[in-house]
Amino acid sequence: MSTCTTVSRQLGEAQGATAPTATTWLLLEQPGPWGAKALTSSHLDPELGRALERAAEGTGVRIALVRRPGRHADRRTQSVRQVYAAHTLPGNSWVRSAYTAAPEELLRLDLAALGRGEHHTFDTVLRGVPHTAGPLALVCTNGKRDRCCALLGRPLAADLAAAGEHGVWEVSHLGGHRFSPTLLLLPHGYAYGRAETGAVRDALRGLREGRISLDGCRGRSAWERPAQAAELAVRALSGEHGADALSVVSTDALPAPAAPGPHGAPAAEDGTPCWEVTVAHTDGRRWHVTVARGAAGPPRPESCGAAVLGTPARMDVLAVRELSLPHAPR
Template sequence: MTRGRSCGHCPGSHTGERPCLATATAKAGAWLLIEHPGPWPERVEDLADPAPVAGAVRAAKRAGVRPQLIRRTGRRRATPPLQVYACFSRGGDVWIEGRELADPAELAALDLAALAAGRSPGLGERVAEPVLLVCTHGRRNACCARTGAPLARSLATRFERLIWETTHVGGDRFAANLVCLPHGFLYGDLGETEANAAADAYLRGEVSLPRLRGRAGTPEPAQAAEHFARAHTGRLGVDDATVVSVTGIPGTSRYEAVVHVRRSRYRVILEAVQQPDPCGSDCGENQRTYVVRELTLLNEAALV
């Protein structure tokens, strides 16, 4: 069996020592989740069988939609039927559609261009419950299986059908990783305590700032600016903070952001800095983090 590579840092338990601020993937604003019990290839686009699922994965990537293979923890059913979700996580109008498909060939009828643009792909009814994804993609990185699989099993004892194992979500060095959809909030370097806190917060309509990597589909500086504004104000509601603009300051590694937090508007100056690579040169992932240099209340924004 092919074994996924290890980051080299994983001691087998949560440490919470690696800064994970603003590390959520900026390329995932629309998602296609397809139940496939496995085996999972190292890269989802290399999936060959079943052909309809493989074709949908490649079509999603071409359309600018993030494809994820998902499966239940423990005993896994053979498919079909297979559960499929379409999620849109950009902006304030986020949503999930989902249904079981009796025939995987039905995937070919989905309008993935519409999904990428935030419109229904024709999958089915809107889903009221969130979807919580735990990366357990051992073929991609051994740390994800070593830390993600037991975390998924643990969370499933509390959150049951909301929990799915999934393929790579980015940031292998932050295993175990959790994605909260439809908003796309991503958490990393989780132990059971932090993961339960993050899931509980999301179910009550909030974020949990410890171990929050950011919101997928959002540029890194915007993720950092939102985080700093939330930390400053204590506003944790999923819709409490909106990044209005982010502008690079010429000749520097600094950014100026404007963030609305409820009815107030803040100016945030933040700087991108390099952090030491904790897992060696094989990681191949971005090692930047952000520090806040200035955070100023501008005025009371006339928001409705």
């Protein structure tokens, strides 16, 4: 039987604007097996996992478990765990590092502040310090969530680690199983799919120099999907690869576009969600990008073992318009 990744590749499904969304990532080391919902189905106390899920709601923080690549001994104790916090918005992207022997300390963090990019409680509660060892590469490997993540993700994580790449971790969930192997690069929060070792190493090399690779890029997690589509479209049009050169200024809902009638004449509105996204460059340039939500057909498995076939939502860029810069005073 074909896997969800095989079908997605055969259909040529586009990956753009499918990145998981979070302004800040909070990562807790948890070796051993993970269940489908890792925060409540691993060797982490499930009550703590549920409490962390509740605390993160509406804050912009996404909490995930990480473990080092390699064989996962089924250990029920972990004396000291690595913890990372990473903020992904342009102009304020950072990674903080800490260790804890008491993961319940994470409940003392001000997650709303963390979501805004303020790391004071991370530093005071967990004795956090800047992470200066280069970008983090998080490869999704949770086979209980989707078997493709384990079959394709674990070899990628192992290959990267064996190649001497530092900061490589397995992560519990990134979404988009059909694009496996998937990974997230921090601090900038760009997600990638159908990743191969060589391409990932190139992306990491570029990121150390402040450049973003667009090869297999799914978008920046700091923004919702319409804004992800707009930012990637501007990058493709302008040739801009600077990691923090572009930011999303606004995302405004538009009236639904008219459905085509007989002979191409406009007919009634078809109800398609549509947005105008304003993307700004640090040099002052701006673009208006029109994005509409469509559906990827034909129906396909969105994950292995799914009971029904689905038509995943996709973001279609309808237009990109660069705005004229105001004339400088004479």
